Amino acid sequence: MRYICQICGYVYDDEKEKVPFEQLPADWKCPLCGAVKSDFKPEVPKTEVKPVSVNTEAADLKKLSAGQLAAVCSNLARGCEKQYKSEEAGLFNELAAYFTSITQAVNDATVENVAKLLQEDIDKYPTVRAVADQNKDRGAARICVWGEKVTRMLSSLVNRYLNEGEAMLADTDIWVCTVCGFVYIGETPPELCPVCKVPPYKFEKIEGRA
Structure with missing residues (x-):
């Protein structure tokens, strides 16, 4: 097996x-x-991938919040940086900063709610991936692969925290891949990112934890 x-x-x-x-x-x-x-x-x-019917009528589209727009613009800025488009990256970072400044505080930002939202995202990936495969969109399919893996790892870490508490973070460090967002807990970053395969110097150490 x-x-x-x-x-x-x-x-x-x-x-x-x-x-x-x-x-x-x-x-x-x-x-x-x-x-x-x-x-x-x-x-x-x-x-075999089965055809998926997707309703794209405007009534089904969801308006993004300021916080979601901040995240989108921040990711677009990183994408521009990787393509050496510094001017475009700067503009997207300005937009991200603006949307961040008007984002309202989340009152129910508990670990339990975060775990629930992550699982909801995981449940959506099979349909999104099926649509990408159905339309032979390699770029979208790749995004789905990276996105699902990163989301699953975040979900796994959050559920571990719910079970282990602060002991999970004792005497260790948190590292985030600057390319795909993968989160790794350990004294040193992995030799290769398990998701996007970049070397350890692409990982940033999260500082400032109490």
């Missing part, structure tokens, strides 16, 4: 490993991305 990490794609093959997956301890973690054992699922055969 082969078990696949739902975050980075690492494969644990019972036939090649000394210990069967089911016999691994409960606190075992993915050697590549640090995901917990429960983030692994048995490998299943790939199925």
Whole structure:
């Protein structure tokens, strides 16, 4: 039996490993991305992509909040930076700063609510990915792959925090990939980002935690 990490794609093959997956301890973690054992699922055969019907009428479109627009503009700025378009990046950063300044405080920003919202995002990815594959949009498909992996890791970390509390963050550091947003907990960043494969110097250490 082969078990696949739902975050980075690492494969644990019972036939090649000394210990069967089911016999691994409960606190075992993915050697590549640090995901917990429960983030692994048995490998299943790939199925043919079925056509997906998507309603694109304006009435179904959702108006983005100021905070969401800030995140979009910030991501667009990073994209421009990677293409060495400094002027465009600066403009998007200005927009991101503006939308951030008018973003209203979130009153129910509990860890439990964050976990719920992350799971809602994860549930949407199969449909979005199916639409991308159906239209042979490689760029959108790649975004879906990266986005789902990063979201799954965030969900995994949040659920770990709900179970372990502050002990989860004791004597360790938090690193964020500046390319794809992948979050890694450890003394040093991974040798390669499990999602986008960039080297460790692309990771930023999150400072200022109490």
